[in-house]
Amino acid sequence: MMNFINRQNKYVVYAVGAIILLVLPLVLQQGGNAWVRILDAALLYVLLALGLNIVVGYAGLLDLGFVAFYAIGAYMFGLLASPHLTESFASIAAAFPAGLHMPLWIVIPAGAALAGIFGILLGAPTLKLRGDYLAIVTLGFGEIIRVFLNNLDHPVNITNGPKGLNQIDSFHFWGLNLGRPLNVLGFEIASVSLYYYLFLSLVLVSIVICHRLELSRIGRAWMAIREDEIAAKAMGINTRNMKLLAFGMGATFGGVSGSMFAAFQGFVSPESFSLMESIMIVAMVVLGGIGHLPGVILGAVLLSALPEVLRYVAGPLQAMTDGRLDAAILRQLLIALAMIIVMLWRPHGLWPAPDHGKSLQTK
Numbered sequence: 385m386m387n388f389i390n391r392q393n394k395y396v397v398y399a400v401g402a403i404i405l406l407v408l409p410l411v412l413q414q415g416g417n418a419w420v421r422i423l424d425a426a427l428l429y430v431l432l433a434l435g436l437n438i439v440v441g442y443a444g445l446l447d448l449g450f451v452a453f454y455a456i457g458a459y460m461f462g463l464l465a466s467p468h469l470t471e472s473f474a475s476i477a478a479a480f481p482a483g484l485h486m487p488l489w490i491v492i493p494a495g496a497a498l499a500g501i502f503g504i505l506l507g508a509p510t511l512k513l514r515g516d517y518l519a520i521v522t523l524g525f526g527e528i529i530r531v532f533l534n535n536l537d538h539p540v541n542i543t544n545g546p547k548g549l550n551q552i553d554s555f556h557f558w559g560l561n562l563g564r565p566l567n568v569l570g571f572e573i574a575s576v577s578l579y580y581y582l583f584l585s586l587v588l589v590s591i592v593i594c595h596r597l598e599l600s601r602i603g604r605a606w607m608a609i610r611e612d613e614i615a616a617k618a619m620g621i622n623t624r625n626m627k628l629l630a631f632g633m634g635a636t637f638g639g640v641s642g643s644m645f646a647a648f649q650g651f652v653s654p655e656s657f658s659l660m661e662s663i664m665i666v667a668m669v670v671l672g673g674i675g676h677l678p679g680v681i682l683g684a685v686l687l688s689a690l691p692e693v694l695r696y697v698a699g700p701l702q703a704m705t706d707g708r709l710d711a712a713i714l715r716q717l718l719i720a721l722a723m724i725i726v727m728l729w730r731p732h733g734l735w736p737a738p739d740h741g742k743s744l745q746t747k
Contacts, residue, residue, distance in 0.1 A: 405584060406581075408423070409423060409574075409576070409577040409580040409581075410571075410573065410577060413573075413574045413576070413577050417574055417576045420574065420576040420577055420580060421576050422688075422689055422692050423580055424576055424579050424580050424583055424648060425688055426684065426685050426688040426689055427580065427583035427584060427586075427587050428583060428641050428644055428645055428648075429664075429665070429668060429684045429685075429687070429688040430587050430680075430681050430684040430685065430688075431583070431586060431587055431590055431637055431640065431641040431644070432450070432454060432637065432638060432641050432665050432668075432684070433665060433668040433669050433672070433680045433681070433683065433684035434587075434590050434591065434594050434637055434677070434680060434681075434684075435450070435453075435590075435633075435634045435635065435636070435637025435638050435641070436450045436634060436637075436638075436665050436666065436668075436669050437594070437634075437669050437674070437675065437677070437680045438594065438597070438606075438630055438633050438634040438637070439630050439631060439634035440666065440669055440670075440674060441669060441674045441675035441676070441680065442597070442598065442603060442606040442607060442610065442630065442675060443606040443607075443609055443610055443626070443627060443630035444606075444609060444610025444611075445518060445627065445630060445631070446515065446516075446518055446519040446522070447518075447519075447522045447631075447634070447666075448519050448520075448522050448523040448526065448659075448662050448663070448666060449506070449522035449523050449524070449525040449526025449527070449529075449662055450522075450526070450634070450635075450638055450662055450665055450666070451526050451530075451638075451657045451658070451659075451661040451662040451665065452502070452506075452525055452526040452528075452529035452530070452638075452657070453499040453502060453503060453634075453635040453636075453637075453638030453639050453642065454638045454639075454641055454642040454645070454657060454661070455529055455530065455533060455642060455652075455654070455656075455657035456495075456498055456499045456502055456529065456638070456639055456642060457495040457496075457498070457499050457638060457639030457640060457641060457642025457643045457645075457646075458642035458643065458645050458646040458652045458656070458657070459533060459543060459549070459642075459646070459652060460491075460494060460495050460498050460639070460642070460643065461486075461491050461495060461552070461642070461643040461646040461647060462549035462552050462646045462652045463484075463542075463543075463549065464484050464486045464491065464494070465484060465485060465486055465491070465552050465553035465646070465647070466484075466549050466550065466551050466552045466553065467483055467551055468541075468544055468549050469484060470483050470484065472540075472541045472542075485553055487556070487557055488555050488556075488557040489557070491555075491643050491647075492640055492643060494643075495639040495640050495642060495643035496636035496637075496639045496640050497636075497639075498639055499635040499636055499638050499639025499640075499642070500632040500633070500635050500636040500639065501632075502635060503631040503632045503633075503634060503635025503636070503638075504628050504631060504632045504635075506522065506525050506631055506635075507627055507628045507630075507631030507632070508628065509521075510522070511623075511624050511627055511628075514613075523659070523662075526657075526659065526662050527659065529657070530654050530657050530658065531654075533654045533657070534546050534654040543654075546653065546654060546655075547653070548651060548652055548653025548654070548655075549646075549651065549652050549653075550650065550651045551650070552646050552647065552649070552650045552651060552652070553647070554575070554647055554648075554650065555579075555582065555647045560578075562575060562578045562579055562582060562647070563575055563650075565578075566578060579644075579647075579648050582644070583644060586640065586644065590637060591677060591681075594677055595677060597633070598677070602626070602629065605621045605626050606626060606630055607675075608621055609621065609623055609626055609627065610675075664687060667683070667687060667723060668680065668683040668684040668687045668688070669683060670683070670733065671683045671686075671687065671723060671726055671727070671733055671734060672684065672686075672733050672734055672735060673732065673733030673734060673735040673736040673737060674732075674733060674736075675737055676733070676735060676736055676737040678735050679733050679734060679735030679736060679737070682734055682735050683733070683734060683735075686734075687719075690719055690722065691719060694714075694718050694719065697714075697718060698714035698718065701714050702714060
């Protein structure tokens with residue numbers, strides 16, 4: 385298939401793919417918004433998986449707390465685009481009598497910068513840790529952020545605790561409100577479809593950034609650290625700065641994705657950023673093909689859509705057992721079985737890097 389795409393007709397293939405991506409939500413919304421919402425969620429997970437791939441796939445740093453940056457971006461946007469701060473703090477209400485309603489071009493850089501700062505703060509004390517020890521520290525960091533978000537409602541109500549933040553503004557720019565349907569020449573484009581195009585644009589930009597990073601000197605330095613940190617240091621690579629850069633760069637993707645999630649949902653709470661979310665994001669990177677952009681995207685799309693597809697399988701199975709087995713538990717069981725089968729069948733991922741097998745044979 386890759387030889388077919390790499391020939392002279394590759395531009396035709398790319399054009400057909402682009403048309404499908406543009407038309408797909410418009411076709412699906414005719415049967416309801418449910419499947420378009422699944423596409424939107426899949427794109428957010430692709431953005432998260434691309435960010436984690438920088439840390440895990442390029443630099444080889446196992447991060448089990450990546451969902452913390454997702455939460456930071458979501459809560460940052462929730463605080464800047466909801467009435468919570470103006471209701472809780474009189475000084476903010478006096479400074480912004482109309483409320484905080486930050487535009488898109490402020491929120492996205494702010495979410496990326498804030499998450500990147502926290503990523504560097506996480507990476508700084510873990511520079512000498514590797515493997516399982518690094519995984520445990522990052523796991524603890526993710527849980528600390530979730531616990532803080534769950535408890536920062538007393539004595540000063542900052543995050544509204546377990547009740548979360550609601551009434552979050554939808555994205556609006558250039559007079560276009562993504563929270564409302566758009567009528568174009570008599571055809572109505574649903575709100576979820578508008579968000580789809582925004583998320584798709586961010587994913588495409590992120591893919592370009594990741595691809596350029598992979599081919600750059602920074603990307604080669606990350607991969608050298610991943611393969612052998614001692615040898616990389618002996619070759620003059622500043623492993624400390626490279627690791628911090630990997631943590632910071634990867635975290636920015638999580639912050640942007642969190643901002644998108646808050647605007648899309650209109651509500652955020654600590655329950656959305658549990659340990660299971662981090663594990664699923666890591667699974668997306670590993671199952672798809674660690675360090676390989678097409679594989680990471682494939683893994684994110686499949687694992688994000690699989691639970692929704694399995695709804696149609698778990699329901700009949702629950703009916704066969706007269707309701708003794710819960711459908712949600714069956715879905716988790718089927719997902720786990722699918723992941724085990726994939727890893728036994730394709731231990732290097734569904735779409736590993738072309739030279740992955742060769743590099744393993746030479747070791």
